Amino acid sequence: MAYNQLRYRKNFGLLIAFVVLVTILFIVAMLSARSMIANFIETEFNNRKVEVFDQSVQPFQEFFNDKIPEISYYQGYLDSVKAAAYVNDVIRKNAFVESVLFYDITVTNSDSIEAGIKYNHLLVYPKNVISFRLDTQNRLVAQRKESTETRAYTEDFNSMVLKFVGFLDRVNDSTRMSDNDIYKVFYTLNAGKVSYMNIPRISDLLAYKQMMSSPDNPVVSYDQDMFLFLINPSKIQIKNVAPNLYEKIEILPIVSGRVTDQRYYFQTELSLPGALSDYKLQYTSSESFLNKEINRRFLPVSVGVSVIYLILIFIAYLIYRNVTINSKLFQLQYDFINNLTHEFKTPVSVIKIAGNNIQSSDKLSTEEQRMYGKILDQEADKLNSLMNKLLSFAQIENKSIKAHKEEVGVEEFCEPIFDAVKLKYPDLNFSYQIEVQNNMMIDTTLLLSVFQNLIDNAYKYSESKRKFLNIDVQQNKKNFVIRFKDQGIGISKKEFNSIFKKFYRVKNQFNQQGSIGLGLAFCKEIVDFMGGEIRVDSVLNQGTTFTLLLPLGPKMN
Structure with a gap:
């Protein structure tokens, strides 16, 4: 019951009713417009005969x-x-x-x-x-x-x-x-x-x-x-000044032996004056002929009504899309809050347990002091890292942070990171290559965050028997090209455009807990901030490659 109350309400009934109503009005408008034009044509057929007569x-x-x-x-x-x-x-x-x-x-x-x-x-x-x-x-x-x-x-x-x-x-x-x-x-x-x-x-x-x-x-x-x-x-020469209305105009004797099938023809006539009084002007048009004129005049009206109808349908589509996007955003935010709560709750709980143990213990051995100290330090680091990530992401997104650029050698920057990877993940099959000539002009703290996120993801989203990561750092005429290649579970191509969005999480067995959907979005914001580009290439169950393109020259905002 509580879950249903928290769900985003998508009232599509009103939207469907709106579309049905607009469609009914569209059909009625089209039928009414055609009927009015047909009546107008018939009236004009009977009225304009005088103009033809006079001419x-x-x-x-x-x-x-x-x-x-x-x-x-x-x-x-x-x-x-x-x-x-x-x-x-x-x-x-x-x-x-x-x-x-x-x-x-x-x-x-x-x-x-x-x-x-x-x-x-x-x-x-x-x-x-x-x-x-x-x-x-x-x-x-x-x-x-x-x-x-x-x-x-x-x-x-x-x-x-x-x-x-x-x-x-x-x-x-x-x-x-x-x-x-x-x-x-x-x-x-x-x-x-x-x-x-x-x-x-x-x-x-x-x-x-x-x-x-x-x-x-x-x-x-x-x-x-x-x-x-x-x-x-x-x-007498007949001057048909309304050829779109009169298919045939003839001068016939008043008493004419011609019989016209009224089901298929519109017909009217006018008697000629004076010395011509034994004759009449007879106007006839077939239904198919007048239908052409009706359709010709109906076309711009139908186009106008159709444009209005399409605009209203487009508005309905925009409403539907907005409702759907808001629903997804609501779900993402809801998941983000749940995951963020879990991320904070776990280290806080561990800290609280460790604190209670220290408080309730009469006497702690040196080994126990070190153990509890290490636990408190690790959990505090987790909380600090999470808070820093949220704060940095918000600052970069709002453009309220300034880059602290410094020139650094590529190997000088990378090797400490790679050494830490080997210590942190001893079961990770890790390798790297560095082939560059220039130094990088970067914000080392921001780029370090990108490296740590991509390395952590490579380890996290790989099965225990396939934990592999290769980092290749190259240089071309314009950019530093840094590739992170793993042999993890991979990403479906249909999700390539979504994985860099805030709060988005790929649904798999590794993402049930412990992810708030900000890691790759954080990476993309940082890379964009530094004037670079991040790309992804992946095959399900074979692995994923993330490629960073960072400019040789300083282009950070």
Whole structure:
């Protein structure tokens, strides 16, 4: 129970709930975004048809509103040559105008019998009817029509003249023709046809009215022009200003026999105006075509949502990593405190026992005094060594210690250490080689600590029958190279990056007690402090080699 209370609490339930919630929100956001874009595309499909309609019909509107009224500039004095020039310009610029009939009209009060319209004393009849069209070689062809050939268009002529003479009844000196009057009187729109009569001056209209109402006027004649434009709506050029929405746009008759499978197509339509009213613009797009547009617009949205999702997942990962690292750090610190307590407790207990024995003994022999003195001295040294190691490590890590550099010969530094090794570990198979030319500029106390740690580890982590250590001291152009090679239990490669971290202990039978995980971390801090480098190479159950690289010149901080 006490152990569970001391454990680091890793509440991964909240983290998992967070990831699940973020994932659900991500899926909902993606589905909602795609649905909204699909609805927007469908709405835009129905709305932008007007824009396509306006752009496509604009040439016809310009022809109707701007080009046709130019006829009135001639005031009824167009002959066949001028009419041909006017028609040639119209028919070449507007492909939807298939052919044009030109009526050279006479307005008179004569009693002669002509094929026309007579109202009271006013006679209106066509002197000539000329048809204009482009032949197969794109040449303008003019053909005079006989009365029998124009019978099909007589109704258009009669309708225009009847409106005209009916308007004459309402003309007076104060008459001012509005745009509405002009469209009602001088334009006639039928399916595929636009008729237009040139607009006379008010004075001419008053003269026509006088001729129509009075039989005593002298016989006079006036010229009027009328054009009948035959329109083919299917030749209007469609301007698809939204090619990403409309896969196909067609001009079809209002009553079309085509059947579209509504399951696979989006379709909408708009009726054409005026003389084009028997036709419509039909817009169709397949689902696959619109899906491409939906996916194109959805892509940046999905990327943005995905980036946010990945950021949140990354945050969750950082939290998980932080929790895991804190858990490991907590465990390392917990183990460190336990081991440190054990390290202090053992010599303290031995000192206390020795002290109690001395205190309770009535009389100690010389041999017993020496024995207890040696025990107290050894245990005090252990405590002192441990305290010095902790203090030095903290000072070096916090950069609060200064190096006491001195020049020393390599053999002068190493040989006392090696002699002490032979005395301390008589069962260790120890050997060394020293081949250098330069002296070292080092802090002897710090480097001595490194040597002692690596030598102690070589002895500690070797089985009793394989206690072997070779120290090789060499020199290259830049560094002193010092190798500590043993035949111990070895270290797994996956732990190479961890063994130099504080409180980290390799899990093995030699590390159950008596290690606080600071030895190699202490070595690395010292070597780094002296501007050097420490490396490890090891094979499990074969041995380990630690290599120190110390600069020839002074580089200590």
